[in-house]
Amino acid sequence: MLARCLFAIITLAILAGGAEAQFGDRATAEGSGIAITGDVRDSTIINGMPHDLVVALVAGLSSPDPAVREEALILLRAQVPEGAAVQAEALAAYLRILGEAGVPQDELVARLEQQARLHVEMLERLGALETSDPETARLLGAAREAVANGRLDEAEGLLARVEESELAAARPARILAEQALAAANARLRTAAEARAERGAIARQRFDYLQAAEHFAAAAEIAPSVEDKWALETRRATALYDYGAEQGRTEALLRSIDLLRTVVLPLAPRTERPHDWAVTHNNLGNALATLGWRQSETGRLEEAVAAYRATLEEHTRERVPLAWAATQNNLGNALQILGGRQSGTQRIEEAVAAYRAALEEGIRERVPLDWATTQNNLGAALATLGRRQSGTARLDEAVAVLCAALEERTRDRVPLAWAATQNNLGNALQALGGRQSGTARLEDAVAAYRRALEERTRERVPLDWAATQNNLGNALRRLGEREARPARLEQAIAAFRGASEERTRERVPLEWAATQSDLGSALTALGEREAGTARFEDAIAAFRGALEERTRERVPLDWALTQNDLGVALRLLGEREVGTERLGEAVAAFRAALEERTRDGVPLDWAESFGGQGSALLVIAERTEDVAMAKRAVEQIAAARDVLRDGGHAPRAAYFAELLAAAQALLERLGGG
Structure with a gap:
């Protein structure tokens, strides 16, 4: 009884506040009602749905108390007008799924929007399926009706029956004469599409591996090369999403192998140039993501080659938005490569690629894509600024990143917003390092801490560790300018926290970067303490980092660590008798100067x-x-x-x- 009263109080408070929930540019709402109409695939489905209402509905619909669940459903029905594209029962099902999946509260609205959009697309696909068999048509209609009303388990069961029925009907059709082949293929296509929709349901549940299995099975069934290509592409995408989001290298490797050995041969360039280009772009994405995690640069070079191949077919004249997207992706791979090489050529090429993408005027058509490219351009400009004299590039980086945040808002895309806050912190930190005072460095610390509000360890462990590492560097720089050691101790704690996720086995170069940065913080703390223990620890950290940060792999990073090792050795040598350590310091600086x-x-x-x-x-x-x-x-x-x-x-x-x-x-x- 208490739970029912509490739910009622919460929802009445939300409605009393005049909250209005509506969906998309083509959606309509009366009062606080929810409606989805029209073609919503390219629009924002949920726009302004009260966050507190979504949270309350998730809690109510996930309640173990049937009465509370019924009250929540009654409230939801009252919000959804008759004829809405997403009915209250379907929304209730997705709200329960979000609750069971443990989606953070600040992501609920965005996730519900995604679920609703995919729901509408699923209904469109199911409605477009054609069959001459009355029983199959009945099952498909029942499946569509089950999906429309949020009965996903029932829908999957019906689709499984469609698959079984169509397969059963297709087998004898294959032995018929040529005139029966078209009918058999139609049934196979229906079966494949039914199986693929089971994959879509698995994707809705964030079960990427199950989705990939469904898509693979659907591709086996599909009769045409075009259908097989589309389904195998969806399979590769599911594996890529799993690898990228969960840090699973093996999934990325499977995606790359699938794209090369299965998907690409299904789309010969001479016969289907567009599909060939799409496959190369997808291959570039998987290679770039894997290359970012690995020490060697081979995967990144392969990614650059894949994107450039894509641009041979996806020209600006033919497909301007796809061309701009690939230019952005190319810039990303070049930027990662440039970060590991001496000189600035690759970084300059990345900047050129980003600027080319932005020439297409994509902000008006696809504002979030524009913001993504702005974010990437800002990161590249900051990298250039750190390597060049003056602060012009760094100032431009800050301006570009702030512009990106106009579209990349926390409410709209929380993790993307956090990524831009992280990059803004990097640019501010580089500026602060060249200026007197601490204002820019304090701004950098604030940006990193904002980023960490969304980049949590549980949600995105490697991104969390990257921002922790960056925060540690900003705190170290502040600590070097302050008399008290507190900032330096905070920096050391940040680096050690980052190392728990940035392990040598998982991401060797990132591990080495954190070890090197930890060494710098220990060196700075050692200057404020008596004895030599901190210096000895710093030297050990630098030498450990150099086992992965080799000159062949990352020459400038290797030189940075050699330089910082030289600093620690000099300071240690000043506290010891003789000149042995000082001689080692001179040698370390000499090595750094080679790059x-x-x-x-x-x-x-x-x-x-x-x-x-x-x-x-x-x-x-x-x-x-x-x-x-x-x-x-x-x-x-x-x-x-x-x-x-x-x-x-x-x-x-x-x-x-x-x-x-x-x-x-x-x-x-x-x-x-």
Whole structure:
């Protein structure tokens, strides 16, 4: 009785607040009613349905109390006008599924919109099925009626009967003469479509593997090459979705193999160029996702080749929106590749691809696709900005990402919104690293924390770990500018949390990145503490990272870790007697400079060149070596000038202070 009263109080409060729920541009609503009409496949089905009402309905319809469930259904029926494309009983079924699946409350409206849209598409497909058999027609009609009223188990059973009936009828038809072949194929097609709809139901339940099995079985039944291609494509997509969303590498590998060995041969370029191009685009997506997770770049190079093959058929003149989408995908693969290579060529190519996609004016037609490309462009510009002097690219990155957030709102696409917040944090952090004060760094921390509100460990573990790692870096930079160690300790905790998901076995390069960043935080904390334990831990972390961050795989990342190892060794050497550790530091900086060239990455070159100079300075002081002291002065001065001219004020100030100490030593040694 208490549960019934509580549900009634909640729903009455929602309705009393004047909440109005309506569906899409072609939907109609009276009062707080819900209606879906017309062709909704390309529109937003649910637009403005009160979040609290959805939450209350999920709770009521999922209640163990039959009376509460009945009250919830009565309320839902009152909201849905007669003749709506999605009836109250169907909405009730999907609301119960969402509740049983444990979908987070802040995703309920978006998920219900997706379920409703797919429901309408399912009804359209079932309504379009044609058969000459009266019993099959009756079963199909009953299945459609069951789907329309939310009786999914009954619908699946009826579709299974259709499949069995049509298969039974098709088998003898295959032995008939040529004139009976068309009839047999029609029955096979109906059976295949029925089995495929079982796959659609499994997909509605987020059971991707079961969906893939249904699509595979449907493809076996389908009589035409075109139908087999479409069904095998749906199978590959189900495997890809499972691998991408759940971090399952084996599912991605299965999807890639299926696209190459089964789907592509079904769509010869000379006969069906459009399907051939679609398959290459899908192959590129799977390869790029897998390549992002792996150490080697081979999969990413294959993804670039697949996208470029797609563009040979999906030209701007023929299919402008598909061309723009593939340009965006190409940019993604190039950006990941560029992040692992020296120079900026691949990143520049990625920026060009994104800008080309945006030329198609897609914001007016597909605003979320436009926002996705804006987000990706912002990330690429931030990567370029970190490698170049000045802050123009970084400022542009911030502006582009903020524009993306105008369409990528939290209410509309929470995980996409979180991804853009993460990228915005990266751009702000890079800007903050070059400016005095901490305002930009504080903004970066705030952006990362916003992202983590949606990027939870339970929902998207690898994305959560990536943002935790980025948050750790922003906290480390703040900690380096503050006297208290609290920020550095928070950074270390963030890195160690990220490492629990970013394991070496799962994502070796991301694991190495976190190890390297952890080493930097330990180094900074070691400067504020007595003893050498933190430095020793940092050195161990850097050397562990270098086992995966090899020069061959990721030359610039390898050079970054070599540089940071040099910093830790120099600081450790300053607290020890002798010059052994300092010599190791000089060697580490020298290794970094093999990739950190002045022409390629001038600011990074200055850090390593000046860092080596600082180690030489300590050795010169201990050995009273005038020539080495002169060399240290020259290197530190060069680093200061490049950083100053490149707009990196904090680091330029650091080397300016170090230069004064170096000049004083040189004068003291009689070399001034």
